[in-house]
Amino acid sequence: MRADDPFRDRYARGTRAMTASEIRALFAVASRPEVVSLAGGMPFTAALPFDVVGDVVDEVLAEEGPSALQYAGGQGDPRLREVLTELMRHEGIRGSGGDVVVTEGSQQALDLLARMFCDPGDVIVAEGPSYVGALSAFSQYQVEVCHVPLDDEGIDPDSLADTLTRLERDGRRVKFLYTVPNFHNPAGVTLAAGRRDRVVELARRHNVLILEDNPYGMLGFENDPPDALRARDPDNVVYLGTLSKVFCPGLRVGWALVPPALRERLVLVKEAADLCSSSFTQAVAYRWFAGYPWRETLKALRDVYRERRDAILDALAEDFPAGVTWTKPAGGFYVWARLPDQLDSRAMLAKAITARVAYVPGGAFYADGQGASCLRLSYCFPPPERIREGVRRLGGVVEEELDLLRALGGVPMADPEDDPGRPAGWGGVQ
Amino acid sequence: MSFDCSVAVIAGGLSFEREVSLRSGGRVADALKERGYRVGELDADDQLVEALRGGQFDVAFLALHGRFGEDGTVAAILELLGLPYTGSSFEASRLAFDKLAAKSVLRHAGLTVPPAIPLAEGALRELGVGVLLDQAMGELGLPLVVKPNRGGSALGIRLVERPEQLPAALMAAFGYDDMVLLEQRVSGTELALAVVDGLATLPAVEIRPKEGWYDFAARYTHGAAEFRAPAELDPVVTERCLDAAHAAHLALGCRDLSRVDAILDDDGVCHILEVNTGPGLTTTSLVPMAADAAGISFTDLAAHLTDRAVARRPR
Numbered sequence: 001m002r003a004d005d006p007f008r009d010r011y012a013r014g015t016r017a018m019t020a021s022e023i024r025a026l027f028a029v030a031s032r033p034e035v036v037s038l039a040g041g042m043p044f045t046a047a048l049p050f051d052v053v054g055d056v057v058d059e060v061l062a063e064e065g066p067s068a069l070q071y072a073g074g075q076g077d078p079r080l081r082e083v084l085t086e087l088m089r090h091e092g093i094r095g096s097g098g099d100v101v102v103t104e105g106s107q108q109a110l111d112l113l114a115r116m117f118c119d120p121g122d123v124i125v126a127e128g129p130s131y132v133g134a135l136s137a138f139s140q141y142q143v144e145v146c147h148v149p150l151d152d153e154g155i156d157p158d159s160l161a162d163t164l165t166r167l168e169r170d171g172r173r174v175k176f177l178y179t180v181p182n183f184h185n186p187a188g189v190t191l192a193a194g195r196r197d198r199v200v201e202l203a204r205r206h207n208v209l210i211l212e213d214n215p216y217g218m219l220g221f222e223n224d225p226p227d228a229l230r231a232r233d234p235d236n237v238v239y240l241g242t243l244s245k246v247f248c249p250g251l252r253v254g255w256a257l258v259p260p261a262l263r264e265r266l267v268l269v270k271e272a273a274d275l276c277s278s279s280f281t282q283a284v285a286y287r288w289f290a291g292y293p294w295r296e297t298l299k300a301l302r303d304v305y306r307e308r309r310d311a312i313l314d315a316l317a318e319d320f321p322a323g324v325t326w327t328k329p330a331g332g333f334y335v336w337a338r339l340p341d342q343l344d345s346r347a348m349l350a351k352a353i354t355a356r357v358a359y360v361p362g363g364a365f366y367a368d369g370q371g372a373s374c375l376r377l378s379y380c381f382p383p384p385e386r387i388r389e390g391v392r393r394l395g396g397v398v399e400e401e402l403d404l405l406r407a408l409g410g411v412p413m414a415d416p417e418d419d420p421g422r423p424a425g426w427g428g429v430q
Numbered sequence: 431m432s433f434d435c436s437v438a439v440i441a442g443g444l445s446f447e448r449e450v451s452l453r454s455g456g457r458v459a460d461a462l463k464e465r466g467y468r469v470g471e472l473d474a475d476d477q478l479v480e481a482l483r484g485g486q487f488d489v490a491f492l493a494l495h496g497r498f499g500e501d502g503t504v505a506a507i508l509e510l511l512g513l514p515y516t517g518s519s520f521e522a523s524r525l526a527f528d529k530l531a532a533k534s535v536l537r538h539a540g541l542t543v544p545p546a547i548p549l550a551e552g553a554l555r556e557l558g559v560g561v562l563l564d565q566a567m568g569e570l571g572l573p574l575v576v577k578p579n580r581g582g583s584a585l586g587i588r589l590v591e592r593p594e595q596l597p598a599a600l601m602a603a604f605g606y607d608d609m610v611l612l613e614q615r616v617s618g619t620e621l622a623l624a625v626v627d628g629l630a631t632l633p634a635v636e637i638r639p640k641e642g643w644y645d646f647a648a649r650y651t652h653g654a655a656e657f658r659a660p661a662e663l664d665p666v667v668t669e670r671c672l673d674a675a676h677a678a679h680l681a682l683g684c685r686d687l688s689r690v691d692a693i694l695d696d697d698g699v700c701h702i703l704e705v706n707t708g709p710g711l712t713t714t715s716l717v718p719m720a721a722d723a724a725g726i727s728f729t730d731l732a733a734h735l736t737d738r739a740v741a742r743r744p745r
Binding site: 034 | 444445447452475551559563585586598602604606
């Protein structure tokens with residue numbers, strides 16, 4: 001007998017679900033230049049002033065080279081932590097640098113917090129749809145993600161209340177509510193001010209910690225979003241921030257602002273994982289936000305994204321067939337579109353890539369098989385004319401799929417592999 | 431002959447099997463370098479022809495899978511450039527890649543192939559063939575397999591066990607080709623039969639998917655299927671399957687290397703599903719596994735295929 005993989009029986013349970021997928025194979029083609037990618041959420045780093053960034057890097061090496069290239073404390077550069085509390089003030093947060101833990105992007109904070117809190121079988125409540133990277137981070141710890149539907153004003157508090165009550169009654173241990181309140185990934189919506197107090201209050205009543213993930217909050221095109229959840233309940237909200245969207249993701253600088261009671265343990269978990277984040281990139285980030293005109297760069301980025309958001313919304317209105325609905329983001333990177341129920345966005349992807357346009361199928365943003373007829377469109381990276389071209393191509397593909405569906409008698413989809421359910425409640429408005 | 435020979439390993443391309451192809455190509459390139467060949471790795475993109483025209487290569491190793499590669503497209507370019515290449519000719523690759531056309535040829539050669547009904551997307555959309563789908567299911571029986579007529583690696587292939595699954599399966603398959611097959615599902619032992627010209631017959635590989643269905647994930651995830659190489663079957667039966675595979679390879683005019691996918695049913699009949707002229711050469715691939723079971727290293731296999739192409743070099 002020969003078993004193909006000699007390590008087959010030895011993998012940890014948390015990684016066993018990681019398999020090769022058809023979608024991955026398709027994305028290998030989607031990265032080709034011929035394809036308009038509305039798939040990835042890559043910030044447009046080409047808009048950065050590289051000469052100025054170069055000055056910052058030089059300054060770091062000239063003025064603090066030895067320490068910038070040395071190990072440092074696991075909690076992160078104290079100067080950077082102070083600067084980050086300044087950034088958070090924009091969202092009404094009065095935090096102390098002493099309660100900030102610097103991480104490798106906020107993605108690492110998701111991993112560390114799940115590691116710190118979750119045992120197999122625990123529950124994390126999240127929006128439906130939810131950020132795919134968070135779902136991956138959580139799945140390593142074998143938690144069950146329970147989705148609460150979103151609408152155009154963010155997570156629905158009534159459904160949240162029902163879900164928390166039901167889970168409590170069933171004796172499940174809910175470890176946290178994971179939420180992206182501003183310019184949501186993938187849905188593009190923002191949690192309304194009126195709902196924020198309610199969400200905070202529900203979490204407290206059910207004794208559930210909130211993980212507030214806010215990568216896009218400073219990328220509002222018209223207005224700033226309402227004050228953060230953290231501003232409303234500092235003792236029960238962990239706030240996750242990142243410089244990836246307001247500066248650049250290549251530095252890998254993110255952070256968690258935690259309730260004081262959690263700080264020490266999170267630092268220990270962080271040190272166990274990687275000792276410390278890069279001293280060098282933290283020093284660059286600190287100097288960028290302390291002494292350089294970062295607001296101008298942020299404004300330039302916001303202008304770029306606003307123009308692209310306008311391009312995608314115009315193109316969708318023009319080129320998408322009737323029966324498709326989508327959200328209208330007021331900031332951030334994403335539009336969430338819903339096709340007629342019978343269409344399966346995953347099955348449609350091959351055709352789309354053949355037509356030289358890519359998106360992310362909606363199922364990726366659910367842990368439970370929902371989202372089959374939805375898709376995420378990112379407008380952050382391609383220039384406006386490519387976005388219009390991509391949407392035009394995709395509109396054609398959707399038309400063809402609808403034709404084919406009609407020819408098949410409009411029979412509802414029954415995917416033999418996934419048999420996805422229908423997401424409850426949420427229909428994005430056009 | 432290897433030491434003054436420069437090999438262009440061609441992989442990648444715009445096929446949906448790009449990623450797998452890049453893995454195959456990388457592995458082939460490593461093996462050939464180890465054996466002392468000079469190797470250049472080329473992507474099958476718009477730079478390819480220019481790179482091949484420069485005259486720095488003596489021979490091309492095709493590690494392409496899927497469309498614009500395994501279907502003979504690149505072989506035709508190499509013919510035009512007068513550069514010898516590994517594997518089947520343009521004609522044979524194209525024929526084998528077209529599952530319907532290959533089925534006819536194999537059937538005429540006296541081999542057993544599962545019956546299939548073709549369905550063109552245009553016929554559905556414009557000629558109203560949809561009303562005949564129930565009849566088609568009735569003729570083939572359930573479960574049946576829906577697959578794109580052209581394509582590989584199980585992309586777009588679905589098993590239909592209940593009638594209501596058919597529309598979704600068709601839509602998934604039409605994602606990969608505008609011609610789709612409804613094929614009778616033969617149950618039995620799944621076999622991969624490698625045919626390598628100029629080498630002793632390689633043992634059959636038996637595939638036992640853990641989840642019951644050898645889909646894309648099972649193909650490329652370590653440990654998602656179990657393999658037996660050689661297959662744990664009656665040697666007489668295995669011999670018959672290998673003979674059938676060899677006959678299929680010849681009937682389609684294939685050259686150097688094929689992987690014949692087959693199912694051995696409970697009555698001992700070997701049903702040929704398809705003949706791959708550009709089989710996977712990754713670490714989880716079946717042809718390297720068969721070679722390994724015969725004591726032939728991957729390096730030897732890659733060198734053998736290269737040398738066969740070199741021998742076709744015009745003198």
